[in-house]
Amino acid sequence: MKATLINYGVGNLFSIKAGLERVGFNVKISFLPEGDEDVIVLPGVGAFSAVSSYLNSMKDKFNELRERGVKFLGVCLGMQVMFDEGTEGGLSKGLGWFKGKVDKIYANVKLPHIGWDKLFVNKDSCNLTEGLDGKYVYYVHSYVAYTNDYVAYSEYGIKYPAVVCNDFAVGTQFHPEKSSVTGKIFLRNFYSWVKR
Amino acid sequence: MTAKRIIACLDVKNGRVVKGVNFLNLKDKGDPVELASRYEEEGADEIVFLDITATIEGRKALLEVVKNTASVLSIPLTVGGGIRTIEDVSRILGNGADKVSINTAAVENKKIITEASEQFGAQAVVVAIDVKRVNNSFIVFTRSGTYNTGIDAIQWAKEVEKLGAGEILLTSIDKDGTREGYDIELTKEVNNSVNIPVIASGGAGKMEHFYEVLKVADAALAAGVFHDGVIKIPELKRFLLEKGIEVRV
Numbered sequence: 001m002k003a004t005l006i007n008y009g010v011g012n013l014f015s016i017k018a019g020l021e022r023v024g025f026n027v028k029i030s031f032l033p034e035g036d037e038d039v040i041v042l043p044g045v046g047a048f049s050a051v052s053s054y055l056n057s058m059k060d061k062f063n064e065l066r067e068r069g070v071k072f073l074g075v076c077l078g079m080q081v082m083f084d085e086g087t088e089g090g091l092s093k094g095l096g097w098f099k100g101k102v103d104k105i106y107a108n109v110k111l112p113h114i115g116w117d118k119l120f121v122n123k124d125s126c127n128l129t130e131g132l133d134g135k136y137v138y139y140v141h142s143y144v145a146y147t148n149d150y151v152a153y154s155e156y157g158i159k160y161p162a163v164v165c166n167d168f169a170v171g172t173q174f175h176p177e178k179s180s181v182t183g184k185i186f187l188r189n190f191y192s193w194v195k196r
Numbered sequence: 197m198t199a200k201r202i203i204a205c206l207d208v209k210n211g212r213v214v215k216g217v218n219f220l221n222l223k224d225k226g227d228p229v230e231l232a233s234r235y236e237e238e239g240a241d242e243i244v245f246l247d248i249t250a251t252i253e254g255r256k257a258l259l260e261v262v263k264n265t266a267s268v269l270s271i272p273l274t275v276g277g278g279i280r281t282i283e284d285v286s287r288i289l290g291n292g293a294d295k296v297s298i299n300t301a302a303v304e305n306k307k308i309i310t311e312a313s314e315q316f317g318a319q320a321v322v323v324a325i326d327v328k329r330v331n332n333s334f335i336v337f338t339r340s341g342t343y344n345t346g347i348d349a350i351q352w353a354k355e356v357e358k359l360g361a362g363e364i365l366l367t368s369i370d371k372d373g374t375r376e377g378y379d380i381e382l383t384k385e386v387n388n389s390v391n392i393p394v395i396a397s398g399g400a401g402k403m404e405h406f407y408e409v410l411k412v413a414d415a416a417l418a419a420g421v422f423h424d425g426v427i428k429i430p431e432l433k434r435f436l437l438e439k440g441i442e443v444r445v
Contacts, residue, residue: 011316014292018267045317112319112362114393115198115414116241116444136199136444138272140294140319156198178294180236180271 001194003073004037005029008054011045016075019177023187033061037070039194044076044175048102048143049089052081056093071194072097072169076141079164079171083145097169100147107157111142117154119162119174119182124151126165128189135182137162137174144173165193199444200436201241201415202406202429203395204422206231208245208277211257215423225423229264235422236271238429241444243269244297244365244417247277259291266292276324276365285312289320297365299324300338303345303352306359313360322395323361325349327382328369334382341369353386361392365417368398375401375421378409387412403427403435410441 003025005013017027020041033040040062042055055062062072074082083094086102094102105111116136121129129152139154150161154174163186164171170190176183206213206228213231214222225231232243243265247258255278262275275288276297285296285308301308302323313321326337327349334349353364366386368379378399387394393414400406400418409416421427433443 012289012292012294012320014263014266014290015270015294018292019270022270047317110391110393110414112392113198114319114363115201117198139198140272142318177270178272183270 001025001039001191002034002037003027003039003041004034005041005043006033006055007031008043008046008051010050011043013043013045015175016041016043016177019183019187023184023191025191032058033065033070040065040070040072042072042074042078042081044078046077047089048077048080048086048094049092051077052086052092052094055081055095059095062095066168070168073190074169074171075177076173076175079173080143080145082164082169082171083147086143088143097166098145098147098164098171099149100145102143102145104142105144105157105160109157112140113142113156114140116179117156117174119152119154121152122150124163124165126151126170126193128163128165128170128186128193130189131185132182137176137179137182137186139174140178141173197442198414199241199442200410200413201395202239202432202443203242203244203415203417204232204235204240204429205244205246205397205417205419207248207419208258208261209248210251210254211261214248215420228261229268232265232273233268235429236269239433239445240271240429241415242272242274244274244276245293246297247275249278259287262288262291262293274322276322282308282311282315285316289316295320295322295363297322297324299326302356303336303338303347306355309356309359309361313362318360318362318392321361322363322365323356324365324367325352325356325386326367326369327379334385337369349382350385350389353390357390357392363393363395364390365395365397366413371399372397373420374399377401377405378413378416380408380412383409384412400427403432406432407436407439407441410436
């Protein structure tokens with residue numbers, strides 16, 4: 001199965017590429033969709049305003065691919081830009097695939113939030129979290145999506161979405177590629193979800 | 197609550213893991229890729245490579261090791277030691293490290309903290325602070341603990357947070373290698389002064405030491421006790437859980 005990992009021009013894509021390859025994806029890093037992929041992956045590097053404006057410039061292409069059955073995976077910031085809007089780097093529009101706003105974690109906690117927290121399953125119609133309820137996943141972030149519609153959540157000062165999904169897109173606030181065995185199971189579940 | 201992290205540190209020289217006493221009698225302890233994977237399997241939450249190479253050939257070997265390790269590891273990897281410029285940071289992250297740890301360069305050229313943080317994100321920038329007690333004060337030392345900067349460690353910790361550091365790796369030079377336990381007082385003071393995660397380092401000798409320090413730090417780092425098998429990570433984590441410290445198992 002082919003995955004295109006979108007390069008926004010910043011940050012390290014090595015880990016996410018390796019993580020996807022470990023569960024069987026054939027990964028290509030590219031600035032634009034390749035056109036023949038099964039999955040587009042939006043990695044978790046950069047800041048909301050810059051990345052969302054870059055991705056919005058290819059929204060038509062994304063819609064076209066969606067209609068052809070291409071699926072999307074967003075990790076960390078890559079998930080956040082799938083929401084309506086975000087405040088990092090000034091209020092800006094996201095892709096609007098999920099309802100809600102991305103904003104700082106407003107709680108009396110250390111930021112960035114760095115470390116392992118438990119994943120709790122909410123309601124998972126996408127079967128992405130099988131075997132993962134109560135397991136630890138790795139987070140590195142200061143912003144979260146404020147939404148009521150999520151597959152799973154974690155808690156750090158506040159309760160926030162860890163996994164979201166709809167019929168064509170999956171997003172994770174945690175880094176599956178850095179979450180050891182738990183992350184591998186998640187990516188395997190994602191692989192099965194794409195195949196269906 | 198976020199689990200407390202247990203971090204395994206490996207000294208890497210010319211692409212191999214080495215271990216010595218006071219930097220002397222370095223013995224080859226094996227392949228960093230294999231050792232890092234083994235520590236992941238045993239339950240380490242992160243791996244730190246400390247590059248103790250001085251030569252350009254050794255530096256190239258390090259980048260190769262970082263790349264090979266990043267492709268097998270699925271927990272975070274930090275690389276520190278000898279990072280002087282933003283290009284060094286870029287090269288290390290470009291080869292698959294998740295974070296860099298900057299020590300001497302951060303003191304001698306503060307700009308590097310802010311530049312790295314703006315370019316790669318605060319989460320990728322760990323500032324390492326090596327501290328020695330001098331006349332009842334905590335003083336920052338650089339250049340592998342040989343140079344007294346005269347800077348107050350608590351003030352410096354606050355400053356690096358402002359400059360854009362995402363984490364502080366706090367090492368007690370007095371305790372390092374002694375296996376007498378972490379410097380609890382130092383760790384507590386730094387932890388109370390900043391609002392970013394603090395990793396305690398230096399002095400781990402038995403499991404109780406981890407318990408004591410994790411009450412006042414977000415993570416504890418150790419090297420020798422893991423390499424020598426004095427402490428096994430799975431046992432350590434069970435011990436901490438029983439003591440009421442949340443760790444990932």
